[in-house]
């Protein structure tokens with residue numbers, strides 16, 4: 370009897386976080402079906418521009434009658450549904466991902482091979498990008514101003530591109546004996562784009578052959594690269610991982626997993642008191658600068674459009690009032706514990722894959738530098754919303770206190786005097802060309818954002 374009482378007391382007083390597969394509220398079939406839609410989204414959306422286009426197409430099919438969207442320069446989109454109360458419920462994700470960009474003067478020939486010079490974008494481990502199948506996505510603006518879309522490497526019969534690594538037999542001095550951060554030079558990350566010489570030409574004939582194919586296919590010339598944004602991304606498709614198919618491996622899940630869940634939650638939300646907004650931002654991976662990053666005034670445009678739609682004058686006073694009453698989930702991923710590298714985490718404050726959506730009170734590094742650090746009141750409010758909606762959630766810091774760290778757009782959004790907390794699933798191998806997520810976490814993230822919108 371005493372033993373039973375102790376057990377009851379322990380259950381009542383202790384905090385325990387559960388593996389999502391052990392919860393019975395949602396059927397496995399439903400979770401797996403949801404994951405299939407997600408995989409399709411990831412395969413189509415490998416750049417910020419492609420994501421905006423995809424979400425816009427879907428909006429046209431799934432919008433409710435008063436809904437509207439705002440697009441900023443083809444790289445940000447905000448889906449808006451008006452509410453009666455002042456302020457908004459904003460779920461803000463980012464749709465750029467670590468990748469390799471090509472330089473503005475990319476094409477050169479060396480030992481009769483044509484290559485592109487590249488410039489990596491965001492925090493990558495360079496070695497992960499050698500000798501994997503790569504695709505080229507993006508736009509070229511021609512001298513007459515015309516825009517050409519390029520997307521090569523995704524279809525089964527497309528060619529792919531490769532950054533060639535050095536064979537192990539000759540790697541000793543140049544690679545193996547160096548520290549990893551010095552062993553792979555950015556200037557050696559060049560992409561093979563051609564190998565056949567142009568007929569009747571002696572000098573740089575392979576380069577000319579590539580230029581000639583590009584001109585035939587896209588009508589572009591060498592100078593047009595200067596006004597191009599061509600992104601090199603993994604050509605691999607999203608795939609299930611493991612005999613049980615519980616995980617998904619795919620490129621760009623940081624942070625398109627949150628973008629996907631936010632749009633699904635937006636379209637499916639059954640009610641709302643405040644205005645709800647699903648916002649997708651660019652440039653997070655390089656510090657949120659630029660006119661499409663979270664530091665741009667695009668957020669202000671959204672607020673002004675909402676106030677206009679509500680017949681409220683967008684005076685400074687009204688805008689400030691609206692922002693003050695706004696609540697934000699900074700929808701971004703966390704780093705899940707990798708079983709082989711547990712030592713970079715402190716186990717009681719780490720996030721675990723399969724254990725639900727992660728609430729991160731603060732990110733940053735060291736003594737909470739560069740952190741938003743959500744208030745206890747707001748954390749309490751979100752926790753209640755999630756508990757009331759039976760969302761499987763956990764809390765987690767990004768690694769041990771002095772291990773490293775990282776940031777999100779939370780602090781930029783909080784600077785507008787809104788309540789902000791980071792909230793998204795935890796990934797294994799974040800920022801790699803093939804990141805790993807969990808199907809149950811994907812579904813719980815969707816449930817979390819939907820509950821937040823419906824509150």
Ligand code: MN
Nearest residue numbers: 623624701702
């Ligand atoms: Mn992110």
Ligand code: MN
Nearest residue numbers: 467623654800
């Ligand atoms: Mn990231």
